[in-house]
Amino acid sequence: MFKSGTPLTSLAITAGGLIGFFVLMIGLVGVNAVLLQTLDGLSKGSAYAMIALGLTLIFGTLGVVNFAHGALFMIGAFCAVTLSKFLTLSKEVVDESKTDFLGNPLKVNVPYVNDLFGEATGATIIDWAVPLSLLFAIPVMILVGIVMERGLIKHFYKRPHADQILVTFGLAIVLQEIIKFYYGANPIPTPAPSAFSGSLDFGALIGMDPNLIIYPYWRIIYFVFAALIIGAVFAFLQFTTFGMVVRAGMADRETVQLLGINIDRRFTLMFGLAAAVAGLAGVMYTPINSPNYHMGMDFLVLSFVVVVVGGMGSLPGAVLAGFLLGILESFASMREILDVLPGINQIIIYLVAIIILLTRPRGLMGKKGVMEE
Amino acid sequence: MSNSRLTRRGLLKTSALAGAGLALPTIFTASSAAAFTNEPTGSSVTLGFNVPQTGPYADEGADELRAYELAVEHLNGGGDGGMMNTFSSKALQGNGILGKKVEFVTGDTQTKSDAARASAKSMIEKDGAIMITGGSSSGVAVAVQGLCQEAGVIFMAGLTHSNDTTGKDRKANGFRHFFNSYMSGAALAPVLANAYGTDRKAYHLTADYNWGYTTEEAVKASTEAMGWETVAAVKTPLTQTDFSSYIAPVLQSGADTLVLNHYGGNMVNSLTNAVQFGLRDKQVNGKDFQIIVPLYSRLMAKGAGANVKGIFGSTNWHWTLTDEGSKAFVKSFGTKYGFPPSQAAHTTYVQALLYADAVERAGSFNPCAVAEALEGFEFDGMGNGKTLYRADDHQCFKDVLVVKGKENPDSEFDLLEIVEVTPVDQVMYAPDHPQMGGPEATLGTCNAGA
Numbered sequence: 001m002f003k004s005g006t007p008l009t010s011l012a013i014t015a016g017g018l019i020g021f022f023v024l025m026i027g028l029v030g031v032n033a034v035l036l037q038t039l040d041g042l043s044k045g046s047a048y049a050m051i052a053l054g055l056t057l058i059f060g061t062l063g064v065v066n067f068a069h070g071a072l073f074m075i076g077a078f079c080a081v082t083l084s085k086f087l088t089l090s091k092e093v094v095d096e097s098k099t100d101f102l103g104n105p106l107k108v109n110v111p112y113v114n115d116l117f118g119e120a121t122g123a124t125i126i127d128w129a130v131p132l133s134l135l136f137a138i139p140v141m142i143l144v145g146i147v148m149e150r151g152l153i154k155h156f157y158k159r160p161h162a163d164q165i166l167v168t169f170g171l172a173i174v175l176q177e178i179i180k181f182y183y184g185a186n187p188i189p190t191p192a193p194s195a196f197s198g199s200l201d202f203g204a205l206i207g208m209d210p211n212l213i214i215y216p217y218w219r220i221i222y223f224v225f226a227a228l229i230i231g232a233v234f235a236f237l238q239f240t241t242f243g244m245v246v247r248a249g250m251a252d253r254e255t256v257q258l259l260g261i262n263i264d265r266r267f268t269l270m271f272g273l274a275a276a277v278a279g280l281a282g283v284m285y286t287p288i289n290s291p292n293y294h295m296g297m298d299f300l301v302l303s304f305v306v307v308v309v310g311g312m313g314s315l316p317g318a319v320l321a322g323f324l325l326g327i328l329e330s331f332a333s334m335r336e337i338l339d340v341l342p343g344i345n346q347i348i349i350y351l352v353a354i355i356i357l358l359t360r361p362r363g364l365m366g367k368k369g370v371m372e373e
Numbered sequence: 374m375s376n377s378r379l380t381r382r383g384l385l386k387t388s389a390l391a392g393a394g395l396a397l398p399t400i401f402t403a404s405s406a407a408a409f410t411n412e413p414t415g416s417s418v419t420l421g422f423n424v425p426q427t428g429p430y431a432d433e434g435a436d437e438l439r440a441y442e443l444a445v446e447h448l449n450g451g452g453d454g455g456m457m458n459t460f461s462s463k464a465l466q467g468n469g470i471l472g473k474k475v476e477f478v479t480g481d482t483q484t485k486s487d488a489a490r491a492s493a494k495s496m497i498e499k500d501g502a503i504m505i506t507g508g509s510s511s512g513v514a515v516a517v518q519g520l521c522q523e524a525g526v527i528f529m530a531g532l533t534h535s536n537d538t539t540g541k542d543r544k545a546n547g548f549r550h551f552f553n554s555y556m557s558g559a560a561l562a563p564v565l566a567n568a569y570g571t572d573r574k575a576y577h578l579t580a581d582y583n584w585g586y587t588t589e590e591a592v593k594a595s596t597e598a599m600g601w602e603t604v605a606a607v608k609t610p611l612t613q614t615d616f617s618s619y620i621a622p623v624l625q626s627g628a629d630t631l632v633l634n635h636y637g638g639n640m641v642n643s644l645t646n647a648v649q650f651g652l653r654d655k656q657v658n659g660k661d662f663q664i665i666v667p668l669y670s671r672l673m674a675k676g677a678g679a680n681v682k683g684i685f686g687s688t689n690w691h692w693t694l695t696d697e698g699s700k701a702f703v704k705s706f707g708t709k710y711g712f713p714p715s716q717a718a719h720t721t722y723v724q725a726l727l728y729a730d731a732v733e734r735a736g737s738f739n740p741c742a743v744a745e746a747l748e749g750f751e752f753d754g755m756g757n758g759k760t761l762y763r764a765d766d767h768q769c770f771k772d773v774l775v776v777k778g779k780e781n782p783d784s785e786f787d788l789l790e791i792v793e794v795t796p797v798d799q800v801m802y803a804p805d806h807p808q809m810g811g812p813e814a815t816l817g818t819c820n821a822g823a
Contacts, residue, residue, distance in 0.1 A: 036621045044615060098783060101692060101703060101713045106783065185431035187641050189678025199651035211624045211657065216649040219617065288649070289614055289642045290676050294429070298614050333618035335607045346610050 010364045014324065029336050032203070032212045037330045039202075043219040045326020046226030047073075050281035051299055052306040052318035053230060054274035060250045060313045061267040064153055065161055067169040070300030071176060072275045075144060076282025077291035078179055079137035081188050084129035087113055128193045130287055137283045138276055145275025149268050172296065180293040187290035192218045196287075218287050225284050229277060230319055236273075237315075246270055250313075305353045311366025321364055325349050409739045410525035410822030411501045418473040418738065420445070420725070421502030423493050423517060424531065426481040429638050430509040433672055433717045437507050437531055438479060439710055440718035444725035447705075448475045455705035456726060459698040459754035464733035471732060482508055486516035493517045497524050503738055504529060506724050509637075509717060511535030511584040518547035525822020527740045529724040532717045534636070534668050536587035539768035541810025545819040546740055548747055548767045550727065551720045552800070554584070555808050557667045557687040558591030560773035560795035562599050565685060569630065569663055571600035576628035578619055578643060580635050581608040588634045590808055592667050596632075604628040609639070616643040620650050629657040632665045640666060641676040648680040669776055672715050674788045681778030681788060688774050690719040690756050691791055699756040713786050723755045727762070741819040759797070765804035767816065773800050 025034045051073055058066045090109035098106035114122035125132070152171060156164045191197070196217045203212035237243035249256045249263040256263050282291075289295070306325055310317030331337060332348035344351075356364060413419070422441045425434035446452045450467035457465050469475050478500040480492025489508065496502040505521050506529035508514050514533035521528035522544040530538055530549040534557070539549045565573075575596060579589040585608070593603050604626050609619055620643070623631055631652060635643045647653075647664055655662040669686035692703050692713035702722065706714040714722070731746035732738055748764035757771035776789040805812045 033622060033625060036625070037618060040618050040621050044617065100784065101786060102707045180431070185427075185429060186672060187638060187676035189645075189676060189680075191678060197649070197651075198654060199649070211655055214624060214650060214655075215621070216617075216651065218649065288617075288646075290645060290678070292429070292638065292676075295614070298612070330618040330621075333607075333609075334622060335605050338607065 010360065011320075014320070014364060018324075025331060029334060032208075033334065033336075035202070036213050036215070037334060038327055039213070039215050040219075041327030041330035042323060043215075043223045043326070044330055045323035046223045047281055047285055047299065047322075048303055048306045048326055049319045049322025050226050050229060051278055051303040052310065052322045053233060053315060054278045055303055055307050056310070056313060056315050056318040057233075057270055057274040057277075059307070060315070061246065061270045062149070062153070062157065064156065064164050065168070066153070067165050067300065068148065068172040068175065069168075069274075069278055069303065070296030070298075071172040072141065072144065072278040072296070073282040073285075073299055074176060074179065074291070074293065074296030076137050076141055076279025077190075077286050077295060078183065078282075079140055079279060080130050080133035080190050080283045080286045081183065081291055083133040083136050084126070084190055087111065087126050087129050087132075091115075130190060130192055130283065133283045133286075134280060137279045141276040141279030142272040144279070145272035146268055148275070149271040153271075154268075172300070176293045176296060183293065185293065187292040189290045190286035192287035196221060222284055222288065226281070229280060233273070233277060234315070242266065302349060305349050309353050309356050309363055311363030313367060314363070314365040317363055317365030325352065328352055408821070409741075411497065411503045413473055413501075413503060413738055416473055417476045418470055419500055419502050420475060420477045420728075421480060421493065421496035421500065421505045422477055422507050422721075423480040423482050423489060423496065423505050424507040424721075425484045425509050426479070428483045428485070430484045433509045433532065433670070433715065434482070434507075436672065436715045436718040437509070437721040440706065440714060440722035441477065441507070441725055443706055443709060444722045444729075445475050445477055448726070448729050452709070453701075453705050456698050456702050456722070456755055459701050460726065460730070461753040462730050462734070464730050465726070466733075470729045471736070471738070475729070478502060482510075482513050482517075484510045484513060486512050489513040489517050490520045493520050494524070497521075497526055502526065504728055504740075506728070507531040507721055508533060511538055512582065514538050514549075515542045515583070518542065518544050522546045522817070522820055525740060525820045527728065527743055529728050531721050531724070532670075533584075534588070535584040536591065536808050537583055537810070539766045540587070540806075540808065541814045543766050543768075543810075543814055543816050545744060545767075545816040548724070548727075548744075548762065550724050550762075550769045552687075552689050552771070552773055553768065554588040554591040554667070555802055555806070556773050556800040557588065558593075558595035559800045559802075560687050560775050560793075561592065561665070561667060561685065562595035563795070563799070564775045564793050565596065565601075565665065566599045568685070570660070573601045573630045573660070573663075574604045574628045574658065575601050575630045575632050576604050576623050576626055577606035577632045577634060578616065579606055579608050580611055580639050582611050584636065585634050587808065588667050589632075592632055592634065592665075594808070601630075609635070609643070611639065613639065614642055616646040617650075619643075620647050620652070623647075623650075623652065624655060624657065624662075627657070629660050630663045630665065632667065634667060636668055636670070637673055638676075640668075640670075641673055644677045644684070645680050653683070669789060670716060671786070671788055672717070674778065675785065682780050684778045685792070686776055686778075686789075688776050688789065689716045691716065691774055691776060691789060692719075692786070693789075693791060694756060694774075696754075696756060696758065698754045702756060719756060726755070727752075739821055741821045744819050758794075761797075763804070765816075766809065766814075770797050770801060772797050 055069050088111050090111045092107040093110050095106045095108045100106045113125050199214045199216045201210055201214050204210045246266050306321045310321030328348050332345045424437040447455045447457050449469055478496050480496050482489035493505045504527045508531040511533040514530045518528045528547040536554045577589050579585040633643045652662045664684050666686040669688045674681045703713050731743045735742040735746040747762050750762045753759050760769050760771040762769055773795045774791050775793040777792045779790045
């Protein structure tokens with residue numbers, strides 16, 4: 001699936017376009033600003049790429065357009081919220097020296113982990129709640145993915161895409177309302193471990209003046225994490241027998257079934273894997289923005305644009321388009337650009353999507369025959 | 374020969390007009406029996422509480438609703454009476470309003486103008502609400518205020534901070550107790566000059582809608598007047614969730630202060646992002662970098678967690694105030710619900726009581742009589758000190774609180790500390806102030822609906 005003439009041409013065109021774009025931008029706003037916004041675009045694009053990767057996996061294997069994919073990202077984030085709430089489960093201790101807002105003795109919450117591990121270790125465990133949530137989120141998300149696929153989505157395989165979109169979109173709304181019912185409408189702060197607060201001064205690292213290129217540690221970690229996850233998914237598909245069968249199934253489902261392989265079961269597992277990727281992206285996202293119930297919807301439309309721009313069914317296309325659109329979005333928010341093109345920050349993604357679809361109707365790396373029956 | 378030219382076309386036009394007139398909802402036309410819209414005839418009177426029950430401001434809406442339920446309880450003589458005991462006007466007796474038991478219906482604004490208008494309309498037409506109150510957005514407040522003006526009922530605005538609500542979009546039937554962008558700017562500027570000096574370079578990020586514009590304008594005007602320079606002001610889409618690409622260029626611009634003209638979810642995210650960038654640990658132009666949030670909400674500050682520490686802003690009211698009115702309200706609300714009220718709860722509770730009191734003093738539910746009773750009304754004991762409901766624009770004038778995110782909070786409610794109570798004289802402005810729509814802005818005439 002990685003060998004095809006057209007995607008390579010596409011890559012070359014994209015790379016050429018990007019270089020031209022960067023040269024233009026450096027002339028316009030200077031090299032420091034370009035470096036900073038590129039860095040920001042990569043970190044923004046990380047979330048898009050991970051969500052779009054999962055969407056494409058599901059579409060490529062099961063042929064389902066999954067509008068509930070944003071909800072999976074949101075559920076992942078709430079795995080982190082749930083674990084940090086669990087870790088901070090507390091008993092109330094009355095502190096006679098202080099009073100609460102009604103003048104009664106103040107009840108202070110002491111987390112149970114402090115009792116179990118001592119105050120210092122307890123505090124460290126709570127501080128590291130988000131990275132710990134990754135371990136918790138993997139089984140939860142795989143399970144959620146499998147239940148979702150077996151319980152609901154499998155009944156819609158033979159229905160038109162419109163039905164699939166309606167049912168998964170409805171499911172997304174139900175899931176977010178459930179989360180709102182239990183966690184409320186307000187965002188819930190879920191900070192990164194204090195070791196990662198603050199930002200890295202790139203400029204100072206390479207001997208420039210301080211403060212010119214600073215970027216938060218956690219966002220850099222998010223980008224590295226995304227690169228690892230994406231790399232792992234590709235390696236899994238490329239270098240394992242399971243991955244090979246799945247790729248064969250994506251290319252020709254019937255023949256693989258004729259060979260006596262239960263491809264449906266493997267595809268269900270791929271749904272679980274896609275859910276896990278979205279969920280992990282959500283867990284790691286919680287320190288960037290306090291999670292709330294509609295965070296999934298905020299990403300959903302963008303991720304679909306990413307998938308379409310990348311080319312329906314193309315995994316490398318989804319990843320490439322994710323980072324590309326992240327970078328473009330980041331540049332479009334600069335005031336130097338906004339002064340010339342007011343409002344461009346709100347439409348850039350869609351504008352690029354229109355241009356790409358007009359010039360390359362199958363997207364950057366799309367293949368012939370996908371969704372074209 | 375007759376001069377009457379009754380043509381087929383003319384007849385059709387006339388009948389179409391007559392038909393359209395008959396088809397108009399009854400609220401927009403005179404009803405022969407009642408003197409004004411929804412005149413209460415039985416032993417009870419219905420108030421309409423229009424608050425966000427779903428959507429991103431659902432938690433604020435829930436707190437407003439709690440406050441309204443408490444107000445209704447107090448008006449009907451239940452509970453401990455809350456601020457009715459400290460209110461300077463003694464017209465309210467705890468026997469309902471004009472002897473009629475207070476009942477209420479609720480609507481869901483969803484923080485969308487069209488949904489808010491639809492729910493207000495339904496409460497007026499179907500439930501017979503005599504007054505509409507509540508909300509947590511200026512866009513919604515302006516929209517619902519317009520509807521109430523047309524329908525001939527009083528609108529007591531909830532949480533709305535844009536200048537426009539009682540500025541260029543002011544209406545004779547609409548009243549606002551909450552403070553506004555101009556007042557925030559005027560109250561904050563001297564405190565900021567005191568804390569950060571008069572030589573600062575500010576970078577504004579502004580939510581791209583009505584409230585964002587008026588807040589940016591107000592804060593810019595008042596900080597520039599004391600010597601600050603505005604380096605840049607960038608509009609951010611209301612739907613933006615990740616502000617990193619807007620915050621990244623701030624340090625490169627040479628600014629040493631970031632003003633976040635954001636509210637609600639925008640504020641939580643932009644402040645979290647700005648703190649993530651480590652802006653507050655930086656030194657620019659030989660000064661510590663500072664962040665300012667012109668309008669604070671405690672409910673929302675909770676979402677930003679520890680990021681609010683040490684950051685200045687303004688608020689309409691805070692539960693730690695120690696005047697008799699605030700203490701009575703906190704006790705009453707806290708005893709009933711188990712936690713202290715938010716500023717949204719406070720302003721809506723006060724609005725409900727002020728409306729009821731005005732009806733008592735006017736001796737009538739007629740919206741025009743009520744409006745007259747509220748215009749120029751001076752009162753005290755409601756948590757903000759001496760307050761005036763100015764007749765020219767239906768805006769309350771009172772002291773404004775400048776607050777700061779607390780460094781060492783005692784509890785999850787203890788997020789803000791009051792830095793200064795700016796006296797009302799410093800936040801006063803002329804009714805035809807340019808930020809308030811200039812001389813063209815008028816209330817229009819009161820509409821009783823009949």
